[in-house]
Each structure stands twice: as structure tokens, then as C-alpha cells.
Amino acid sequence: MRIGTRKSKMALAQTREIIAALAAAHPDLTIGIAENDTAGDRDQTSKLLVHGGKGGAFVAGIRAMMRRGDIQMAMHSLKDMPGNEETPGLVIGAFRPREDARDALVLRAGLDFTAFEAAGGRGFRLGTNSVRRAAQLRRRFPDVEIIHFRGAADSRIRKLDQALGQGLPDGGTTEPADGLVMAAAGLRRVGLADRISHVFETNEILPAATQGIVVVECAADDWQTRQRLAAINDPAAQTAADAERELLWVLDGHCNSPIAAYAEAQGDGLRLTAEVLDLSGKNVLRAQAEGAVDSPRALGRRVALDLISQGAADIIARTRPR
Template identity: 85%
Template sequence: MKIGTRKSKMALAQTREIVEALEAAHAGLSVDIAENDTLGDRDQTSKLLVHGGKGGAFVAGIRVMMRRGDIQMAMHSLKDMPGNEETPGLVIGAYRPREDARDALVLRKGLDFKTFDAAHGGSFRLGTNSVRRAAQLRRRFPGVEVIHFRGAADSRIRKLDAGKGQDLPEGGRTEPADGLVMAAAGLRRVGLADRISHHFETDELLPAATQGIVVVECAADDWQTRDRLTAINDVPAQIAADAEREVLWVLDGHCNSPIAAYAAADGDRLHLKAEVLDLDGATALRAEAYGSVGSPRALGRAVALELIGQGASDIIARTRPR
């Protein structure tokens, strides 16, 4: 069997863990890794919107391999998979246990969190490629300049420490960043957890829907692969993902809309929080509710409809690519 993945250090680490889990669950099974040089990995300058968002940048090329029969499975970070569209012929066969869903602050060497904390009213540049993080940071830290900053986690941090700006698609380069806001789980995966200066709790920066969840996708009619993947499926992660992705589905959220959602179980109860923001962070709509772990999509739908009642559809329409 073969599993497809991106060539990045982080993606390969995630995929190796899946291979180990599958081979441990099925005696005699051998799984090879097929690497894909995705558009998003090749182009380290453009905004992901140019490639159709994260789905076009990081997912589409690997799906081509699967539909061609080159691979039987594909590893994806679930937050890279569009939540507002169907994927005919493909299904998620396994959800892996959720890692740390929080965002983290990485500061240039020589700076510490006190430096950042004291700079809210002054000049401080934070780099991110996420429209959701950018909007949240502009709202929470109005004195901080948020700049476009792309690349794999390790290469971004090298640019940060070297004092290099981000090349811009229209030409030129940003000023160097003083810090970056990145996924805590990704930093751990590439051995850079020690660079985290501060974890943003979910009440500070609500994460992207399904942040920290890795999934394995396969063909809907490949019952042998689906059966094998059942052995490594994590039900708590699947429940949280179902609630959070239902928010995206009902809102018809797209790659350029700052939407956050996070679900956490407490016994048989599921707590879901969601947020929709304008790109500049000036407006932020929030909703939350409790529901049953047995009905995560119903909870996601209820929270999304509450946001729509507050005017979320108008915000999402304003941010939709034209």
C-alpha cells in the first residue's frame, strides 16, 4: 500500500506516525510513502488564495495521485481541506488523535514575551499567512502590525531569526518580522517547540476549525483500505471535527473568510465555540453552545445558524474572492 503526502518536514513526520500506527494494527502490512511537491510548497511567495486556498495549494495534487491509482491513501491536515464543498468519490477513513489546537507565538531570537507584551501600543511586526490569525491579531493587539509571512515552519523561523522580510507576490519585500504566530502542534512536529514564547489559549485566539487534527483520506469504494483505517480512527477527534466542519459547511466558509471554531468534550457533553471576523478584525461575531457528543453536526449547525442570525453571511460575502 502507498500513502501520499506533502514533501514538507512536518507532513512527513505526520505521515510516518500514520504508517507506524497502520503497520502496528495490521500484522504483515507494509505501507510506503509517496511524496507530492504541492503547489503551496513550491510557491513560497504568493498568498494561498492564488492557488484556490489551502485546498488547491496542499490537497488537490495529492488527490490527483489517489484518483490515478498511484496511492491508496492520503494524509492531510484537516484544516487544509475545504469545509464548504463535497469531495465526490473520496472519504475520510481515519481521524488521528487531536494534538494541541492552540496557536503559539514565536519571537525573534533576543526578544522575549515581555518585549511583545509591552509593545501593544508601539511598533511590533507579527507575521502570519492565515487570514483568520491576521484578523484576530489585529483585533486583539491593535498596536501590532500584522504582515504576510509564508513558508514551512522551520524555514519561516530561519527567516525570522535572520531578519529577512517576506518576498511579496507583487514584488518587493516586507520589513522583517519580530515574531510569528503559528500552530503549536506544527512546531512540536518539527522539533521547534522550544521556540514557543507564549501559547494563546482558546479564549485569546480561537483556533481554525479542526486545527491539530490529521486525517487519512481514501477512495469511497476502496473497502479494504477503509476497513484497515478503521483500526486507527480516533472517535473523540472525529466528533470534534464533525461539529467544527459543520460550522464551515453551514456558513459556506471559504479560503479567504476568517472563521474559527473549536469543540471540546466534557463527558457526554460537547462545547462548541465559533467566531466570524472581518479581514481587518474590526467586527467579530461569536457564538457558543453545548450539545450531545452523539450529535456533533446538530451542534455545529445550531452555532452556525446563530452566527448567521448575527450577520455572518454578510461578512463572509465581503471577504469572498472575486
């Protein structure tokens, strides 16, 4: 069997962990890795909208490999998979245990979070490619300057340390950044945990829906692979993902929508918190509800409809690419 993945250091590390889990569950199984040079990895300067969002940038090429029969499984970061569309013929066969879903701030040497927070972000340039992070940072630190900054985690931090600007498609560059906001779990996975200046708690910056969850996708009619993957499925991660992705589905969110969502166990139930923001971060809608752990999609729908009743559909429509 073969599993498809991106070529990045982080993706390969995630894929090797999946192979190890499958090997433990199925000792006689041999799995090879097929690396895919995705559009988003080849072009580390353009905004992801150029490639049709995260799905087109990071998922489409690997799915094409599976549809051709080149691979039997595909590893994805779930937040890269569009939550507002179906994928005929494919199914998620395993949700891996959720890692730290929080965002983290990485600052250049000589800078610290205390000074950053005391200044309210004034005089600092923070780099990110996420419209959600940009909106939330503008909300929390109105005086901070947000600049477009893309690339693999290790290459972004190298540019940060070397005071290099982010390359642009026209050959120019942005100004160098003073800091980056990235997924805490990703930084730890590539051995850069020591660069974290501050981890934002979920009540400070709510993460992207399904952030921290890795999944394995396969063909819907490949029952043997689905049975094998079932052995490494994490029910808690699947429950949280079902609630968060149902919310995205009902909201019809897209890659340019600043939508955040986080589901977590609450006693014997599940609590889902979600936000929809405009691009400036000034207009923020928030909803929260609790529900039965065995009905995560119902909870996702309830929270999404609450947001829609507050005007979320209009905000999402205004941010939709034209």
C-alpha cells in the first residue's frame, strides 16, 4: 500500500506517525510514501486564492493521485480540506488524535511578548497567510500591522530571523516581519517549540475549525483500506471534527472567510464555540452551545444557525472571492 502526502517536513512527519500507528495495528502491512509537490508548496508566495484556496493548493493534487490508483490513502491536515463541499468517491477513514489546536506567536530575537502586548502591537509587523488570524489579530491588537507571509514553518522562521521580506508574485517583497503567528502544534512537530514567544489561549484567539487534527482519506468503496484505517481512528477527534465541519457546511464558509470554531469535551457532553469576523476584525459574531457527545452535527448546525441569525451570512458573502 502507498500513502500520499505533501513534501513538507511537517507533512512527512505526520505521515510517518500514521504509518507507525498502522504498523502497530497491522504488523504484516507494508506502507510506502508517495510525495506530492502540491501547488501550494511549489508557490510559496501567492495568496492561496490563486490556487482555489487550501483545497486546490494542498489537497487536489494528492486526491488526483488516489483517483488514478497511484495511492490507496492520503494524509491531510483537516483544516486544509474544504468544509463546504462534498468529495464524491472519497471518505475520511481515520481521524488521528487532536494535537494542540492553539495558535502561537513567534518573535524575532530581541523581542518579547511582554513588550509586544504593552505596545498593543503598535510598531510591530506580524506575518500570516490566514485571513482568520489576520482578522483576529486586528481585533485583539488594533495597532498591529499585518503582512502577507507564506511558506513552510521552518522556511518562514528562517526568513523571520534573517529579516527577509516575503516574496511576491510580481517579484517584489513585503517588509520583513517582526513576528509570525502559526499553529503551535506545527511548530512543535518540526522541532521549533523553543521559538514560541506566546501561546494564545482559545479565549484569546479562537483557532480555525479542525486545527490540530490530521486525517487519512481513502476511496469510499475501498472497504479493506477503510477497515484497516478504522483501527487507528480517534473517536474524540472525529466527534470534534464532525461538529466543527458541520458548522462550516451550514455557514457555507470558504477559504477567504474569517471563521473560527473549537469543540471540546464538557463533562459528559460537547461544547462548541465559534466566531465569524469581517476582514477588519471590527465586526465579530460569536456563538456557543453545548450538546450531546453522540450528536456533534446537530450541535454544529445549532451554533451555525445562531451565527446566521446574527448576520453571519452577510459577512461571509462580503468576503467571498469574486
